[in-house]
Amino acid sequence: MQDGIITKSTGSWYNVRLEDGQIIPCRIGGKFRKDDKRLTNPIAVGDKVKVETDVDEEGAGAIRKIMPRDNYVVRQSPRKKHSLHLIASNIDQAIIVTTIAQPKLKQGFIDRFLLMTEPFNIDTVIAFNKVDVYKEEDIDTLAYLQGVYEDIGYKTLILSATKGHGLDDLKVLLKDKTTLIGGQSGVGKSTLINAIAADLDLRTGDISDYSGKGQHTTTFAEMFELPFGGLLIDTPGIKNLSFNYLELADVAHNFREFFAASSDCRFGGSCLHRNEPGCAVKAAIEEGEISELRYFNYLALLDEVDEQNYWERRNV
Structure with a gap:
């Protein structure tokens, strides 16, 4: 068997990057315990696994063992309200991408995202994107929110994916670390990733003229290697977060x-x-x-x- 890491999960198939850099499709080989949690998925992007390669004529592999996790992030399953969905594991930090305008900020989502990462002691950075389109009142809101979160120990970044503002600071933050990046649809997350790693060429979406909300462009969590060093786990655009696993x-x-x-x-x-x-x-x-x-x-x-x-x- 070979060591590998899960780079993409589509529900029934998993992409696994082996130690030699080769990526192969794998299925789960056998049953895995879910640690007494009501998980809808036993394996997440970022999991370190042992796989048996070439189990069929198409070159697919079988995941035989999941190695112990350093940490993980879960959310309430969007389809089964009493279950949990494992988002990612073995991460060094998380970034929530948000924006004051286009779409209009839902500030409560920042605290919801922090409540997802804080219980697992995962350092989280708040990135305010699209600063190039902010009006004067948006700049005032930005300054206020920066003060609120920096005063309690969270790092913030001010970014414009389209104008390149703050991208060097973002690269320094990401370099040689495994980072989970998330945010609500429409905040420019995929555009931001393309701006720092153009070869990834992630699909981006427009803001709906009718609703003012973003259109989902990411379907499954996926891990990418950054050209300047580091791993980035991109998550689907999150409409909301609920917490059936918290007291x-x-x-x-x-x-x-x-x-x-x-x-x-x-x-x-x-x-x-x-x-x-x-x-x-x-x-x-x-x-x-x-x-x-x-x-x-x-x-x-x-x-x-x-x-x-x-x-x-x-x-x-």
Whole structure:
């Protein structure tokens, strides 16, 4: 058997890059445990595997073993609301690509993306693309959001894929690392990737004139080798993220500035920062030390997780 890494998953077939650089199509050879998680897929892009090559006359291989993962990222399955979908594994960092305009920013999505990566201790960078089309009010919004996220330790990038602004900084960030890149449709993610690695020639989509929303251009997660060093895992354009695998405390603990302040809450780590007396987080918000915008997004996520998992929590 040979060692390899999953570079693309299409559901039933997987592309595996072998140590010699050859990429071969493979199927799963046998049954794999899903670690007691309700996963719709046992294997993800980024997984290190052992494969048996040339199992048929077409040169396809069979995946016989999945090696232990350093980390992974999951999301709620878009098709099965009680199941999870494994997005990627063994990544060094993640980048969320967003934009203030074209399409108009849905700021709550930034916090949703961070809630996907934060529980797995994956460093995440917030990249604001399309800065060349921002109006004056968009620039003000950008400056505000940069302050909010940089103050709590997240790195931000200001980019224009079409004008080349910030691309050198992006390349430095990506060099010699395995990076998961994601974002909602229409934010220019594929254009951005093409701008730093033109030979990849990813398909790009336009913004719908009717809805103002992006058109999906990526169907399956796929790993690419960058010409300047590093691996990039491109994910499908994400419409939304839900969190059927989180409990209320998970939400509270993974808003990092809330968790830091919670040591001074009367109820400590069990405080959910809603209406509990002696809540240090709410006091910090009143003092302007914690972003009120982040808090509103937090409350919405808390309510969503509480409602979504209500019956499951009471039927265990």
